[in-house]
Amino acid sequence: MYGDLLNALPDVLGFSNFAAIVIGVLAGIVVGAMPGLSATMAISVLVPFTFGLEPLVALGLMAGIYNGAMYGGAIPAILLRIPGTPAAVATTFDGYPMAQKGEGGFALQVAVVSSSIGGIASAFALMLLAPPLSKVTLLFGLSEVFWVAVFGLASIIFLLGGNPIKGLISACFGVFVSVIGADPIFGTDRYTFGMLELYDGISIVILLVGLYALPPVIDLLEVPLKTETDTKKLGTEPIWKALPRMYRFRKTWLRGSLIGIWIGILPGAGGSMAAFMSYNEARRASKTPETWGEGEPEGVAAAEVANNADTASALIPALTLGIPGTAVAAVMLGGLLIHGLQPGPMLFRENPDIVFGFMWQFLFAAILLVFLGGSLATNSFARLLNLPRPLLGSVIIVLMLIGVYSIHGRMFDVYLMLGFGAIGYVMDKLKFPLPPVVLGLILGAFAEENLRLALRIGRGDWSILFQNVTSLVLVALTVAVVVGPIVKRQVIDKRREAKNGSGA
């Protein structure tokens, strides 16, 4: 099982594959450092450009961007109190006060070292946990695969928090988009309205770019923040001199890594939740909790280690079951699909070199963070905050057009992407979650094909979906995921009422 892991290593160390990780990490830090741009958006824009690349080069870029962006978000969080990515919100609590005290350079170094440690822990978790889980999923038949898809959709809708009605609408929309094109069994067309361009279905890349890239660009142009920063006042010293001062964070790093890995595995949770939980736990364990929020470096370490520890671990359910733990993982599933790699149990059997190579790439990306985001580069990355946002917005629009046009070489896809962009903007503003749309598109067609094949084998008898223990366990898990949050909410409400009653 782990032999394949070692066999994949030489390929990853090849020049082009390793260069892709380096470029990805640098690009990720740049993207993460710019408020308004996220790893999800960067990977969405990147995915179409990876069509012509070898799968490992493409995946190396994605792994690098993901890791780089999670650290990059700390740069504006520390220097300007503007989180570059949502996951960096908790970093502002102590990072910004440190910068105001003239310790911005040290705060950035704590952030980069902690991010790297979190990323390394997460990559090891992916390497250790994904292969055995994939062995279990190899036993799944048609009905089990159908229930896995239903469970995946249910978990991302109901565990994401927020409004379940909006989550369900998002998922229904995604699944509906997945049925556009030829019927997978009979070949008859559905909702193509005579347009040949729709006969093969809608490419996930068009949806990803529209939903995840256009709304942030519109936001960039809507509110042109002035983010000028003086990098001369950072007080940066060489990173090797700063490392001994970080030794006392070792317990926080361990705790934060475990929290981040766990949150990453849970579908629907994300880096920001991991960072908040890690920050709170570290503060609770601290002997001097009163200094937190006033420039305590351990606070930066706690937040950053956790938000990077959920990167690779989010891919454990994504690679083995096809259920992404986070929005970025959902976009990465799209990236795998365009290279003909169907996430799920067969991925490990049919493409072990690629899937295990991808795991190594996460590890190397996390290690490279210290070298590329360390003391030398920190000042340069901080200067990125001075880039004019309207110019950035106009360049991203051009990149989006090139990326989507180059999929099939037709403008139809560009117009379709703009349509999805408009829908994505409205959904974003009205707080409809976007990951269920992507997951609906990925799992919708997958679930339909398996359901219909299972029904054909069972001669139309629906009870075939409930005829084995695995299916029943998956049904029970789905019900638990749907009912659990409702029961939890009712219990909390009752407790609150009881507390208010006794208080009065």
Added chain:
Amino acid sequence: MSDNRPHRLLRPETLTASGIIVISTILLVPALDMRAMTALLPAAMLVGLVILGLLLLLRDQRKASAGEAPLAMTQSPGRVAGAFALTVVYAIATDLLGFYVSTAISVPLVAGIFGFQNPLGLAAATIIVVGSIWLIFDFAMSQQFPSGQLWEH
């Protein structure tokens, strides 16, 4: 005291829910002509969208009755509409006039309109962007971009 809130039927969530209900109902019509198994998933999703749209509509109207403010769509509607319009115009121009001409006009135009008006910076950025795209995609990767329908006919 003036109340700037929109009419309760013009609240963004109400309008969105109404749109979902109307479009999903219209899209249900083609499903009637499909085979049962072919129509199963799309029909289930569309019926689901109609029901969920109704629930969203009712919930938002209940909020309106309780005097709750609607979710804010945008801080500056003019800039958002302008950004969308310029993006669509850029796509249409690429189709009609060709990629390079449209991009050379669009990059400085969009950046200029939205607040970056340094002529030297705009010129440098346009040359770098268009030049890099030509070098990477056209020259190195032989990627063809739209040459413009106007010139083709």
